[in-house]
Amino acid sequence: MTVKTFLLPDLGEGLTEAELVRWMVAAGDNVAVDQPIAEVETAKSLVEIPCPFEGVVSTLHGEAGQMMLVDEPFISVNTGGEEASTTPEAPSERAQSYREEELAGTQAPSEDTEGDSEADEGSGNVLIGYGTGSAQRKTSRRRKPRTAVGGARAAVQEPSEAVRVINPLVRKLARENSLDINSVKGSGPQGLILRSDVEAALAGSNTDTSMSAPVTETAAQSEAPAASARPEQVAAMGEADSRTGLPVASSQVLSGVRKTIANAMSTSRREIPEATVWVDVDVTKLLKLRSKIKEADGRAPSVMALISRFAVAGLQRFPELNSRIDTEANGALRHTLFEGVNLGFAAQTDRGLVVPNVRDAHKLNAQELSAEFARLATVAREGKASVADLSGSTFTINNYGVFNVDGSAAIINYPEAAILGIGRIIEKPWVVNGRLKVRSVCELTLSFDHRVCDGGTAAGFLRYVADAMTDPKRALATL
Incomplete structure (x- = not known):
């Protein structure tokens, strides 16, 4: 045998x-x-x-x-x-x-x-x-x-x-x-x-x-040692918590994706001195343009893909935000800027928040970005994303509007330099050419590493993306 x-x-x-x-x-x-x-x-x-x-x-x-x-x-x-x-x-x-x-x-x-x-x-x-x-x-x-x-x-x-x-x-x-x-x-x-x-x-x-x-x-070994012990429970279900006195519903050591998320968030907050800027954007024309594209072609890129296309173009004008800072062994800080963009996007799965990334996103148009977002989101939710799919991004977009909220100061996806947040699109009263009208509006937020740039650069990038969303035909003509 x-x-x-x-x-x-x-x-x-x-x-x-x-x-x-x-x-x-x-x-x-x-x-x-x-x-x-x-x-x-x-x-x-x-x-x-x-x-x-x-x-x-x-x-x-x-x-x-x-x-x-x-x-x-x-x-x-x-x-x-x-x-x-x-x-x-x-x-x-x-x-x-x-x-x-x-x-x-x-x-x-x-x-x-x-x-x-x-x-x-x-x-x-x-x-x-x-x-x-x-x-x-x-x-x-x-x-x-x-x-x-x-x-x-x-x-x-x-x-x-x-x-x-x-x-x-x-x-x-x-x-x-x-x-x-x-x-x-x-x-x-x-x-x-x-x-x-x-x-x-x-x-x-x-x-x-x-x-x-x-x-x-x-040779056959029927009793090999186990690799490691099962994560120990701090207290069994129903036992009283020593700090609060309340019964414990569940308690276990974080592992797998949840452990990685926790460590990444802690590292980002600990290592990156971040600041946040935000702006409300009139996206009425963007939604109309998307509808016309769908009527003409039978399909249209997602709103997030259109915004992402503007964001990628903005990073080429403000490259400091498409970078990272590493701490070397001697304590020196190294600032690395990239040619090209690997665009990460936050995807909610049953195991927690993961960040798939579209490699070489700067080479893709809005339709291609939309297709990649859909493909990567599917494999991530099915738990089939490869390590390459979930690592290597240089800039991240977080569409928290899908959770029906207006805004959020998102935590930067360490070790990147910035993350762009997209809020929900809702109808609001808006002044257009001196007249009050009902317009479709969403909030953009940008959290950025203050070590890579000052507020003027961050505001310039955010304003570029917002202006492109407000007048998408003009913006797409220059891309």
Whole structure:
């Protein structure tokens, strides 16, 4: 009997833990290659973990609600297909981390190495779709070919240099888009291929990454230690709170997306000296223009997409607001301005507020921005947004008008320099050319990092966007 254990992978190039939401299999179930086996919630999104091999589930190394650590055992599967060895197994080694696995097989064996030496045996560990890279471990029987991703049988290969990739999900992203991973130039240490390298090679295609995972082969271990304890409750339901004396309805440690949101908000308030400016805007002409576009084309960009187009144009005129400030090791402050805009937008989901971002938003027209907003909002609410979808923005828009409120001094999406808020559109009495009329009005607010610019720059940007919304035909003619 052969039991293989694979570890929870780094699901986002640096994330160290994930909350196990639910198992999709149970001990004793048959599983196939790439079959989803669990859902986990990282600090970025909810993702499914696929099984890297087929067999019968032996051990689930955790339970729902538990925080699982990267590079710790996740699931063990009895792959079967081989008779048990008649010689006692040596004590099994702890499953290796992904980076240890990635290095396995990158060294070709020496030509003068003889049969029973350690060098000839190789590592015995196989990454998804890999051979060991050194001679196969010698046994008293013929080994069956290993199963590669997709169920195909991988032939025993000659020793060769393995392509080093930071994460199996990056390798799978390339494969699903028919990209030869060997053709990608890695920008990481010693040529390590990063997710950004694959995305760049895909020429900006919008692709959600799928999860894969490093695998290791160990002897059966029915009682592996759990990755971490379930978040402890401060007080059980119904018990009295020591501070207020009131019964406790619920109490638990923040984790996953909620923990990330809390930390981000605290960091923003702590690190950024922000100020806020606001203005009421007559958007009557903007709404009429949108209606005419819809009549002519059968579809029209959303109001937020039109405002976003004006905002992106405004950032090109006031680039200080499309920037960030970083604190270096020696305490110095570095101000970085960007060419181009990655436009983030706040999206409310069942797991909390997340900020998907439209990359290279400055290259898109209002219709294209509207389509991207709709697509990214959908994948975010379904918990399928990739780490790349939820990071890397340089400026954020928050449409809190959908909650039927007029205004809000939004917290800046750290480490950005500003966030633009859009309030609800309501009819108000408005003076036009000396006469009182009923107009459609909304409030714009801009919270900005006072270190990157003074109030004049922030007011200039906000006034530009407001004027464009008031007279959209004129503004669009100059974009």
